[in-house]
Amino acid sequence: xxxxLKDYASLLExxxxxxxxxxxxxxxxxxxxxxxxxxxxxxxxxxxxxxxxSKFDSLEQxxxxxxxxxxxxxxxxxxxxxxxxNYIYNKHSEILKILRFYEK
Numbered sequence: 001x002x003x004x005l006k007d008y009a010s011l012l013e014x015x016x017x018x019x020x021x022x023x024x025x026x027x028x029x030x031x032x033x034x035x036x037x038x039x040x041x042x043x044x045x046x047x048x049x050x051x052x053x054s055k056f057d058s059l060e061q062x063x064x065x066x067x068x069x070x071x072x073x074x075x076x077x078x079x080x081x082x083x084x085x086n087y088i089y090n091k092h093s094e095i096l097k098i099l100r101f102y103e104k
Contacts, residue, residue, distance in 0.1 A: 004053055005064055005099065011049060015042045060095050063088060 018039040022032065053065055062081065066072045072080075078088040 004049070005068060008049060008053070008069065011042060011046055015039070015046065018042060059091065063092055064095060067092065 018035055021027070021035050022039070027035070050069055053061070053069065056062070056065065059081070063074075063077055066077045066080070067074065074088050074092055075085050078085040081088070083091075
């Protein structure tokens with residue numbers, strides 16, 4: 001369950017770094033082209049990743065996708081999925097506990 005979340009977070013970090021790297025005024029033209037290629041690859045990979053993950057069907061996956069990919073609040077997720085906000089808060093907490101356990 002949700003092992004994709006760590007990979008997705010890593011991809012987002014790489015995207016942010018590459019965008020930052022492009023602001024370096026001392027970068028030569030070849031470095032800039034290489035960085036832009038890497039950035040474009042990561043952008044495409046992110047889109048593919050999000051398309052794949054959006055197809056996951058369990059409640060846990062839907063909560064995680066909406067929270068960490070779409071950036072929605074737990075309240076809005078509860079409303080969309082037609083659950084009480086308290087239930088989604090508790091479910092999210094359970095998911096995080098499980099993820100922490102698997103990280104160890």
